[in-house]
Amino acid sequence: MRHMIKAVGSLALGGLLLGQPALAQSPKVDPATVEAAVKGVFGHAPAEWQQRIVQDETQKACSLYRNQPPADVATAITERETKNVVLPADGKLLGDWKSGEKIAQSGYGGRHTDDPKLPLGGNCYACHQLSKSELSFGTMGPSLLEYGKIRKYGADDAKAAYIKIYNAQAVFPCSNMPRLGHNKHLNEQQIKDLVALLFDQESPVNK
Ligand code: HEC
Structure with a gap:
């Protein structure tokens, strides 16, 4: 050692x-x-996991440039990733912030011991501060305290947050934030609930 x-x-x-x-x-x-x-490490993993070690175009580019792509590659990434964002068909962006808080707190899912039928978590607190009462949070991402309040609860900002959570790289190429909707880790309702966590006036994020 x-x-x-x-x-x-x-x-x-x-x-x-x-x-x-x-x-x-x-x-x-x-x-x-x-x-x-x-x-070799993935050799014993279930067949449906094997696809996860095949890099897509964006991951290849981020690996090649060590997450610091030149301007033209960066633009190509955000353009490509923006195309695969699916906005809610009913046009509603805000779900239930109480459910959003549970999703933000939960890191469940993706491990070989996790039951894929149970709801997966967003693990947002692992990287972000979101409320004043939760003392345990990571700092890889910026604090999201008062996220909606600072943006005056604007509808365009809520839409931008939906896109960010659905696919972080549609906004920031080679972001360390997972592409949670794109990867089918979170579903539409869960992302709406998280947008509500950020944009509902009653949410602990804005209190
Ligand atoms: C592995 C760490 C990680 C996780 C998990 C993560 N994020 Fe992020 N997030 C980041 C980083 C790093 C940034 C800053 C770079 C960027 O914008 O991509 C960021 C940026 C953001 C932004 C934009 C902030 C701004 O300046 O406007 C929002 C909104 C956001 N994250 C929400 C979430 C939510 C909601 C979750 C949970 C579903 C989440 N993040 C999970 C790392 C993470």
Whole structure:
């Protein structure tokens, strides 16, 4: 363990001395080698999971440019991802914020021990602050406190939030936020409930 820390330390130091990030020091790995290793790990997973390790165009581009695509590639990503967003057929964007809060709190789903028939969670608190009362939240994403209030509960902003949750990369190419609707992880009603969590005046987000 000590040796490992030392090794990592010297790698970072090497990066510093050369004025480059430590990441630039890592050896070039052949993508085919990585692919074979990932496939090997997934070998025993159920057949319906196998498709999940096949990268789509967007994932390939984000891997290639290490999540920092040049402008033309970035535009191609947001255009492609915007095309696959499906807005609610009934035109209603706001569901029930109480249900939205439960979805935001829940990280259920996607693990091999999870029952795929049970409702999946959005795990929003893992990356975002959403209410003042919940003290346990991650900070990879920005705080969403008073999200609707700040935007004066505008209908266009609610629509933008629906699109963001449906497909984060329609808005921000190579975002670390999962494409929750696009991946069929959350359904239309769940996304509406989350938009209500952000845009209902009674929601803890806006209190
Ligand atoms: C793995 C981390 C992660 C998860 C889980 C996650 N997000 Fe995000 N989210 C981010 C990051 C990072 C950003 C900032 C970059 C971007 O805009 O894509 C972001 C941005 C956003 C934004 C735009 C914020 C702005 O500045 O306008 C909204 C809205 C949002 N997330 C809502 C949600 C909701 C609702 C959920 C749960 C369904 C969720 N996020 C789950 C990481 C995450």
